[in-house]
Every structure is written in structure tokens, then in C-alpha cells.
Amino acid sequence: MKKKKERKERYTRKQILTGYGFLAPFLIMFLVFTVIPIVVSVVLSFAYFNGFSLPSFVGLSNYIKLFLKDELFLKALSNTLAFALVTGPLSYFLCLVLAWVISEFPPKIRSFLTLLFYAPSICGGVYLVFTIIFSENRYGWANAILMDLGITYKPIYWLTDPKYMFWVALLVILWTSLGSSFLSFIAGFLNIDESLYEAGAIDGVSNRWQELWYITLPSMKPQLLFGAVMSITGSFGVGPILDGIFGNPSTDYALYTMVHELSDYANTRLELGYASAIATVLFALMLGANQIVQKILAKVGD
Amino acid sequence: MKRLNRSKGGTVLLFLFILVMGFFCAFPMILIIGNSLKGVTELWKFPPTVFPKNPTLKNYRDMFQAMAGTLVPFSRYLMNTVVITVVGTLGNVIFGSMAAYALCKLRFPGRNRIFSLIVKALMFNATVTAIPSYIIMSNLGMVDSLWAIILPALGSTLSLYLIKQFMEQSIPDSLLEAARLDGASEWGVFWRIVMPNVKPAWCTAILLSVQALWNSSPNVLIYSEEKKTMSYVMGQISASGLSRAGVSAAVTVLMMSVPILVFIFSQNQVLKTMAASGMKE
Numbered sequence: 001m002k003k004k005k006e007r008k009e010r011y012t013r014k015q016i017l018t019g020y021g022f023l024a025p026f027l028i029m030f031l032v033f034t035v036i037p038i039v040v041s042v043v044l045s046f047a048y049f050n051g052f053s054l055p056s057f058v059g060l061s062n063y064i065k066l067f068l069k070d071e072l073f074l075k076a077l078s079n080t081l082a083f084a085l086v087t088g089p090l091s092y093f094l095c096l097v098l099a100w101v102i103s104e105f106p107p108k109i110r111s112f113l114t115l116l117f118y119a120p121s122i123c124g125g126v127y128l129v130f131t132i133i134f135s136e137n138r139y140g141w142a143n144a145i146l147m148d149l150g151i152t153y154k155p156i157y158w159l160t161d162p163k164y165m166f167w168v169a170l171l172v173i174l175w176t177s178l179g180s181s182f183l184s185f186i187a188g189f190l191n192i193d194e195s196l197y198e199a200g201a202i203d204g205v206s207n208r209w210q211e212l213w214y215i216t217l218p219s220m221k222p223q224l225l226f227g228a229v230m231s232i233t234g235s236f237g238v239g240p241i242l243d244g245i246f247g248n249p250s251t252d253y254a255l256y257t258m259v260h261e262l263s264d265y266a267n268t269r270l271e272l273g274y275a276s277a278i279a280t281v282l283f284a285l286m287l288g289a290n291q292i293v294q295k296i297l298a299k300v301g302d
Numbered sequence: 303m304k305r306l307n308r309s310k311g312g313t314v315l316l317f318l319f320i321l322v323m324g325f326f327c328a329f330p331m332i333l334i335i336g337n338s339l340k341g342v343t344e345l346w347k348f349p350p351t352v353f354p355k356n357p358t359l360k361n362y363r364d365m366f367q368a369m370a371g372t373l374v375p376f377s378r379y380l381m382n383t384v385v386i387t388v389v390g391t392l393g394n395v396i397f398g399s400m401a402a403y404a405l406c407k408l409r410f411p412g413r414n415r416i417f418s419l420i421v422k423a424l425m426f427n428a429t430v431t432a433i434p435s436y437i438i439m440s441n442l443g444m445v446d447s448l449w450a451i452i453l454p455a456l457g458s459t460l461s462l463y464l465i466k467q468f469m470e471q472s473i474p475d476s477l478l479e480a481a482r483l484d485g486a487s488e489w490g491v492f493w494r495i496v497m498p499n500v501k502p503a504w505c506t507a508i509l510l511s512v513q514a515l516w517n518s519s520p521n522v523l524i525y526s527e528e529k530k531t532m533s534y535v536m537g538q539i540s541a542s543g544l545s546r547a548g549v550s551a552a553v554t555v556l557m558m559s560v561p562i563l564v565f566i567f568s569q570n571q572v573l574k575t576m577a578a579s580g581m582k583e
Contacts, residue, residue, distance in 0.1 A: 009411075011409060011410055015409050016411065018408060019404050019410025019413065020404075020410060022400045022403055022488075023404040023416070025401070025456070026401035026457060027401065027416070028457075029453060029454065029457030030420070030457040031457075032457070033431065033453065033454040034423050034431060034457060035419070035423075037434035038431060040434035040438075041431065041434050044433070044434070098320070101316045101317075111569055111570075113320070113324065114569060114573075115565065115566060115569065116328055117323070117324070119327070119331065119558075119562055119565070120330070122562065122565060123557075123558035123561060124517035124561065125536055125554050125557060125558075126330060126554055128554070129330045129333055129337075130330065133333070139346055139350055141350055144350055175326070178327070180510070180579075183573065184576045186576070187574070187576035187577035188580070190577070207312070208308055208309070208312055209312075221580070222579075222580020222582060225582075226581045229425055230424075232425065233425060233427050237427035237428075239429075244537070259429050262432070263432070263522075266436075267522055272433055272437075275433055276433055279429070279430040279431075279433060280430075283426055283430045287422075287425055290425045
């Protein structure tokens, strides 16, 4: 991503002023609301801070407490990882496959299908309708269908029985997750050089699956990487969307994630140092996941 | 377009997949639209139905009644959401485009480093910055004002990233040089040459920004009732129990129609932008 030639260039005063002049309005907001908060968060994670008195340095004790004494944090960590590891890749592949199939339809049908699949990710509170679909009495769709077919004779507690909660949550998250990566993939598929396919056919590519793996995917690697970044960012932030359906805290903390733990310590208990340690761990997880995924994507088409 | 290498079996399989997924994506939306048109007797029926037998607009009328019963006049919530969305989106598009222009077409020290920092910032979710952001906002006196939602949106990295990638692909440096030789100022080049040529990119920024801001429900940053948003009051109506289920569906339909309309009108532009969204390793 970095270009090395930058170092040798000489700049005039005017170039510097114009450049930073154009950049400044955005850069100030970016620094104030993204860069500085990250730095402050990491620094505060080594402190005790309640928001009123001055922070006092406590070394690693927040982290020690997190990993050794806070069972709820470990629960939140494992739930967050479970969601990220399941919903992340699943939604990524769903985006990819849907985009692939959609891109072969004629333009009008393609536009309609794009709208249909993308709409859930932008339509705000509609996901709350899942509380009706999985309602725990017989008016809920899932229960009504199962009871009508005679598969069960009493309603299933979809939203409060930890046995089912994860799966319902997974469904809701997938429903809302066909976002920017999905659009980026469609665009990627639509913009592949046709001559590559002809060349491939001559070289012995014999079916669409080979074509996908050897020709299409390698030539849209940049989109694949962008999509991965978007999916990871989304899959680690799972939490708030579940509260409207399962309540917070959910039964037995079955869907309690790091985002919940973070806001609990930050907003309710006012232990901002401790909450910052949680934020820092979450931050590290997201960056780490990105590194791993970039390594994996480098292998596509080999 | 016709392509080689297509087996019938594979086509049927993929078609079925689209059908199943299409149903999965559409069902909740159809259900909520159906419910918004149902009377009370039809809302609670066993087995439940999707489409109402006797469609009625009663829920939409009741919505205005429910609105009259809110703590502050309903138009207030709507106004707040509209202000946040319009101001935030405009600022996001203009600031983002300016910065994209600088990073893409101007020469100054540190530009590559700043861009790679921005790409890094795409990799994490805003939840991790929530606490320090709150502290910063309270020091700036922004807590409990609409600025608390608008200003952070102006530093949105995703819009900037997409605009910059698109600019790189679609605007040749020679075009800018020609304009500069004709005596155009740097702002003139940006406003009259670059901006009209990156319309797809700012349409995309508008979509992403409208979608995020229209649905924003800032329960920590804003506590005064008269500064709360539509999304918040929608949650309140939904939470007020079964008797309001129809009204709540009507509000939801109204809320979802805005971002969806924006997408319907911008889809082609958005796909053009996304074609340039790729990330180099």
C-alpha cells in the first residue's frame, strides 16, 4: 500500500498548503473522532478512571482482571469469536455466491435482485420483525408452521432458550449482512475482462466452477480484500442489533458479546479504564483478523 | 452475454439458490408491509397470514394519533432526523471529496501515510472508540446536541475511501493539468472539473451516509427528549406493546422507505463506484 518514492520529492510551500487545506476538514474530524480515541483508549486501558477524578496508572491489572477473574468477559469473548467466526465467513461467501449468480442475469432482473438482497442491510429497524416470526406463542410464524405440520405440539422458546438463541441470532445477522461487500462483489463480477474467459476456454477451463476459481476470482482480488475488511468490521461489532430481539442481558448471557460488556462497564458502571481494556482487546482482534484474512486471500487462484 | 462452459444442472442449482435466498431476504420485509395494512383482528390470527384479507390504512392514520401522544411534538423527532441526515450527508460528501482530491491528485508530504492510516481505520468498528469519543465530545460541549451525531459522520472513512478509489480510476491527471494551464484555481479545478466527474462516487457516499444517519438512534449521546430521533421514537412505539403492533409496522415501513428509495435511484452509480472499490495488498 505504501509507495517509497514519496521520500525524494520536494514540495513547495504552496503545494503543502493546498494539499493540507483540502484535507483539513476531513482530517480534523478523522483525528478527533477516530485516531485520538484509539490512542486514548489504549492509554486508558492501563489506568483506573471513573470519568470524574484523574486517571491513575494501574499497569496491567485491567487486563489481568479481564482474562483471569472476569468470567463474564470470557463468555463475551467466546460469544464474540463465535459470531465472528461463523457469521463473518458465512456472510462473506453468501455475498460472493449471490453476487456471482446475480451478475449473470440480464440488467433489469439484476437490478431488482440487487435491490432485494441489499435492502435488508439498509432498512433500519425492520429486523425487529424477527420477533414476530420467532414469537414464542403460537402467533409466531416459526411456531405456527411447526405446530401446523405436527412437528412440535407446543411452542418453542426461540428467543429465550439458549439452545435456539444462537441460531436465530445467526439468521438475523446474516439477513442484515449483505452490505457494501455484496455491492463491491457484483461490481467486480460485472467488470471482468471478457477476453480472459475466451483465453481460459482455450487453455482448457471446462466448467463454470473452474472458471470462477482460476479466472474470475483472481482478477477481482482487490474487491475480495475490500469485502473481507467490510465483513470483519461488521462481524466483530455484533451486539446492539440483537438487543431489540433477545433483550439485554439475554437469557444466561447466551448472546452477551464484547460490545455489551464494553457498554456495561462504560455507561453503567463508569469503570472507563476497564472498559478501555475491553475496547483495546476488541480492536486487536479486528486488526488481527484482517491480517489473517489478507494472508488467506493472497492464495486465491493458486 | 453468452458464455461457454455452462451445465444445465449447475444453472438449475444456482437458480434454486437465488430463489431460496430471495425468499429469505424478502419475507421479513413483505411481512412488515402486510402487517402495516392489517386490522387488529387480522394481526393476531392462527395460523398467521402474510397478506391482509381486508387491507386498511387505519394503522397509518393511527400512527399520526400515536404521534400526537408523544412527549414532544412528533414533528420534532422527524425534524431532528432530517437535520442530522441532511447536514451530515452534505458535510460527509463535501469533506470526503475534498480530502479524496487531496490524497489522490495533490502532492504534499505525508499523503501516502495518511491514506494508509485511513485504510487501517476501515478495519475496525466504531464501538471501540466509543468511550474516548464520548469524553472528547463532553469536553467540546457537544453531548446532548445534534452535533454529537453529525460531526463524527463527517470523518467517515468509508465514503472517503470509495471516492478516492473512484477518482484515481476515472480522472486523468492531464485533464487537471489542462484546466490549471487555463488559469483555473485549485478550488475551481476541484469544484468544476473533478466533482462533476465523480458523480457516481458521491452518489455512493450519499447512500451510505443517509442510510447510517437516517437510522441513527443515539441513546447515550443525547438525553433531552426534544433532541431525540425518529429511530428512537419508533423503538418506543414498538415497545409499547401488542396493541400498537400495527402502528409500529406502519412506522417501520415509513422509515425503511427512505434509504430504499435512495438506493433505487442511485444503484447504477453505486455499482460504478464499487467497481473501483478494490484494495491493493
